[in-house]
Amino acid sequence: MVTTHLQSSLFDGVEDIGLRPLAGVERTTLGLGAWIDVLPGWLTGADELFQELVAAVPWHAERRQMYERVVDVPRLLCHYAEGVELPHPVLDEAREELGAYYAEELGEPFRTAGLCYYRDGEDSVAWHGDRIGRGRSQDTMVAILSVGEPRVLALRPRDGGGPAVRRSLGHGDLIVMGGSCQRTWDHAIPKTARGAGPRISIQFRPRGVL
Numbered sequence: 001m002v003t004t005h006l007q008s009s010l011f012d013g014v015e016d017i018g019l020r021p022l023a024g025v026e027r028t029t030l031g032l033g034a035w036i037d038v039l040p041g042w043l044t045g046a047d048e049l050f051q052e053l054v055a056a057v058p059w060h061a062e063r064r065q066m067y068e069r070v071v072d073v074p075r076l077l078c079h080y081a082e083g084v085e086l087p088h089p090v091l092d093e094a095r096e097e098l099g100a101y102y103a104e105e106l107g108e109p110f111r112t113a114g115l116c117y118y119r120d121g122e123d124s125v126a127w128h129g130d131r132i133g134r135g136r137s138q139d140t141m142v143a144i145l146s147v148g149e150p151r152v153l154a155l156r157p158r159d160g161g162g163p164a165v166r167r168s169l170g171h172g173d174l175i176v177m178g179g180s181c182q183r184t185w186d187h188a189i190p191k192t193a194r195g196a197g198p199r200i201s202i203q204f205r206p207r208g209v210l
């Protein structure tokens with residue numbers, strides 16, 4: 001019976017970890033030469049990958065001088081430099097797929113992966129652009145895959161003009177920030193008072209973009 005079949009596939013099936021085609025990506029022009037591409041549910045089996053990453057990644061807390069105090073950075077981190085094996089093969093696949101899809105526009109591959117683990121709504125990242133490296137002066141791309149519970153990624157023009165753009169990202173969603181986005185816009189994962197579940201983001205960047 002159809003009903004029975006549907007039910008068993010809904011309730012028994014843990015979705016396999018894999019990638020859908022990137023062809024469905026939709027671009028939004030932000031202005032000032034910046035854009036974002038979004039593809040909801042790019043990764044299948046995202047909840048399973050989340051669990052695997054929680055267990056497999058050597059997460060660490062960072063501490064940072066804040067005026068007179070040393071405070072915890074409010075998220076856990078792990079950085080995979082160029083050439084270092086990623087914690088799950090699907091992440092190598094994701095990096096390759098992104099590189100192929102954006103080859104012409106980006107002109108170079110994605111090389112590094114930064115992972116952030118937001119344990120709850122108190123974990124966050126403050127307004128910033130990824131402009132420690134080349135993003136300060138050049139157009140580039142930062143591609144972010146999100147697993148676990150959705151959190152809002154907010155973007156706003158760096159010069160303060162214009163309203164913020166917000167995208168809720170989790171469960172396998174992809175966002176790519178491109179063009180001048182790192183130097184003309186800032187982005188953040190704001191804290192949320194509403195009980196937010198844990199989220200992991202995987203940020204792929206080209207060489208020299210930090």
Ligand SMILES: O=C(O)CCC(=O)C(=O)O
Nearest residue numbers: 116125130144153189201
């Ligand atoms: O978690 C995210 O989606 C954003 C992380 C981020 O902006 C960063 O690590 O530079």
Ligand SMILES: [Fe+2]
Nearest residue numbers: 128129130187
């Ligand atoms: Fe960032």
